[in-house]
């Protein structure tokens with residue numbers, strides 16, 4: 243279990259981005275995090291994976307506990323290895339100058355167990371498209387193939403938890419559906435927990451067990467999938483239904499009120 | 507005609523050595539965007555390590571792995587003690603630091619090794635080559651062989667070994683390697699160690715048949731047009747550009763210089779070539795295409 247409590251994060255000592263975020267990720271569950279551009283979703287993933295420092299960010303307050311252990315001061319390599327956290331970054335965790343084989347080998351390089359070859363076969367079975375591209379530079383593959391390789395790389399680390407930063411970004415709708423199906427399969431078959439950051443709320447809601455909504459560095463809403471799906475605000479602002487056909491001014495003032503309620 | 511063979515042969519041998527120095531630079535540049543201005547001193551240090559072990563009277567099969575190991579530790583230590591503390595800074599800032607490292611190393615070499623050049627001679631079979639009236643003395647031939655073998659070994663290592671793949675991965679993206687649990691910092695340390703090994707072999711090829719002195723590091727300057735010509739990120743580029751620059755130097759020395767009536771023309775000829783190439787291809791002959799895709 244990963245428990246994030248009251249997290250306050252700044253960049254360059256002054257740019258305050260997270261203002262007291264609390265999120266809990268249960269083992270083996272898919273948790274989604276929705277929010278508009280600039281809400282601080284990526285920042286939360288950077289903090290959780292420990293790479294925040296690289297971006298000149300700092301945790302001012304709050305804690306991130308993985309299996310009870312505080313990790314905000316721990317080196318990201320150790321977080322990845324010891325706690326099985328793997329982070330699929332928005333730009334995709336793929337090395338463009340390396341071919342598919344080399345990518346998968348690299349991703350497994352910190353492992354000491356003997357199942358690497360077996361896992362490589364599993365990844366290729368999961369993403370057959372990669373098989374045809376084993377020896378070409380991965381940077382030349384299509385966006386969809388690269389996202390598959392990115393997930394494949396993540397799997398090669400034998401993770402307990404996958405952090406996914408907008409994996410659907412730039413993919414055609416049919417590919418998005420396919421990818422989410424595969425994510426569910428990975429979650430169910432391997433019991434890998436997922437923290438799924440998305441702007442594609444409809445797709446994310448379908449696969450998640452529970453979710454959070456973030457705005458301007460704060461969690462404004464949380465709940466199980468059912469709770470969120472039936473929430474009127476979510477339906478209106480993220481799932482694109484309800485509220486249609488109403489006058490614009492009215493809508494805006496309504497949204498403003500709701501926001502106030504969320505923030506309060 | 508015999509002149510031509512002499513000129514081309516010497517150019518290629520010289521070029522292989524330049525290429526090897528350039529490879530040492532490219533390894534570090536690729537992985538961190540840092541241009542190591544101390545590369546010349548890395549060469550000198552390698553040759554000095556060789557000289558020290560050899561003057562202890564050790565057999566060649568001990569001296570060779572021994573001095574390479576010393577070079578690896580030397581490069582790794584410099585990274586660990588100095589560069590590692592600067593990680594996260596602008597690569598340009600670290601590049602400037604390497605100029606400082608270069609000066610300090612020259613000072614240390616002068617202090618510990620002294621101002622007198624020492625003769626370096628690899629005890630290897632005589633491979634003196636005579637083609638017509640062209641003559642390649644044994645040490646020259648061996649230096650070409652050393653440089654060529656070192657390049658092949660490095661290329662194979664970089665392409666196929668797990669460490670080579672990891673070095674290329676971290677060169678692609680440090681953050682992506684880190685989130686996959688790859689210890690990118692350790693790999694950077696190892697990269698400096700390997701770069702120092704490559705420089706040490708270049709240093710040996712420069713000193714063998716002549717001498718090593720504390721200020722031998724100026725050969726590092728010869729690698730400058732080579733990496734710029736080959737593209738800072740390309741190892742094959744460094745090798746090919748090395749050979750081109752070697753050929754340009756010897757041909758200008760034998761032909762163009764006298765023809766133009768300019769002594770010392772060979773020293774500036776690489777830069778003239780460089781200017782022309784950079785005007786046409788600013789990323790160098792073999793600059794790596796950036797693969798970008800959104």
Ligand SMILES: Nc1ncnc2c1ncn2[C@@H]1O[C@H](COP(=O)(O)OP(=O)(O)OP(=O)(O)O)[C@@H](O)[C@H]1O
Nearest residue numbers: 253257259277278279280281282283284285286297
């Ligand atoms: N390295 C950085 N230095 C300074 N400010 C940053 C840095 N990275 C992000 N920010 C700022 O922090 C805020 C939150 O950014 P973040 O990337 O976490 O948002 P996000 O929710 O992931 O947005 P998006 O949906 O666009 O990816 C933004 O205002 C951004 O400009």
Ligand SMILES: [Mg+2]
Nearest residue numbers: 283284332407
């Ligand atoms: Mg983001």
